[in-house]
Amino acid sequence: MHAAELRGVTRRYGRRLALDDVSFAIPPGRSFGLLGPNGAGKTTALRLLLGFARPSSGEVRLRGLPPTRSAARQRVGYLPESAKLPARMRVDRFLRLHARLAGLSGAEIGREVDAGLELTGISDRAKETIGSLSKGLAQRVAFAQAFLGRPELLLLDEPTSGLDPLGMRDAREWLDAARQRGASVLMSSHVLSEVERACDDVAILNEGRIVASGPLEELVEPGETLEDLFVRVVRG
């Protein structure tokens, strides 16, 4: 069973084709980078995987289930692009809420929340309201919630957005730790160097179509970087 899969998915918004016969699959334990210029359809693909939108045609599976079923999202950590967190809520209360929604109970909640705060380096800000935090710290809170409950699959949309270079380096370590314990990762990002470091496989979307996909080492030619590949396939 794949951690996530799109099979022949087309998605239209009125006349506009956001995704055109897109297929990819993320095997368990693999890290997958979804790349493409703005408007290529990356966020649409993530929204389909989470059941936030339905495909016009084709099939979407999340952990083997239709994503509209809430059971499909069990043990899935999601980090949306520019995550909007409840500004008036305290950091620890926000994380406790998400820990409970993730299915944790009793002492597990406190343990996981503390671990998330510790991991993302925001333990000293736990009692502050989210609205009082900088963009970078709020992004760390968003990361902490995505990691709650040791998810088997992480869906990350532009995860390093808002993080400073130190935060980006930390995020890389958090992702490495998740991968080492066997989590699958789907990362949509513009930061190609991050994807190059963190992902095993990539798919490059352009105008709703996949123009290149496969293991990174097979796609990138000798002497070429991921950025070179990206420019080559997107510009044709």
Next chain:
Amino acid sequence: MRSAASTFFILSGEALADATRRRITPVVAVVSVLSLMAVDGCTGCASSFVENGQEIDPTQIAGYSGTLLFTVLALWTCVLAGILASDHLVEPLADGSAALILGRPVGRSAFALARLAGVLAITFVTGLTLLGVTAFLLSARHDLPIDASVLAGVAAAVGWVIVAALSMLASLLLPRIAVAMLVLVGVGSIASVNLVAQLGGTLTGLPFLIDQWGPPLASAVIAALSPWIAPAQAFGSGTELALRLSAWAIGSSAALLVAVRRIEIGR
């Protein structure tokens, strides 16, 4: 995985906490206190009423004035429920914060019902305080039977559910200001036609349809309070009004859930 009921209770607690953190909540509290002061003044008045040169004992008209006061407060809380609901669901959907919740193993129905419950909790506290104090004062000062006000309170509470659910439903389609206007115009229109019908006026066309088939927000409250008015008048069938009120509450909540299941999140 958590049960849907457990998820609903977790989300309801958060929705209530979110509702209490909103800027409108202190305003509601202040308006409620002012309303209670007005109620205290209204129920304590001892003005003299003269008809055909004869002074009438104010307690003789207490039934009418009490019914009017109670109905106005019930409708005011209907408006409150509608205004609070006009952005309580759509705001987290629009700003993306709902996406974090719905990215969890959380059903959309549980999420929507929890947001509705958050609004209703605030409305219930406000409404039950206002209506409860009013009923107590009218009973203590004018001997109006309190059991009628209990039934009227239940009718009002079902009305809050209807207005809040319809307001949330409308908020998925219309901007907040339009929804707020719709709540004011809708509750006002229903109350007007209900009142005209209760006073024996003749209704035709749309007003007739609203009175006969619409949610009987005012009719049901007035009918429940009929023991306050002597001699007893015909206020329509209580059973028919109760069934219609219940059908609207179930129908509006179901319509909200269907709409929430169909919308796209985060676009």
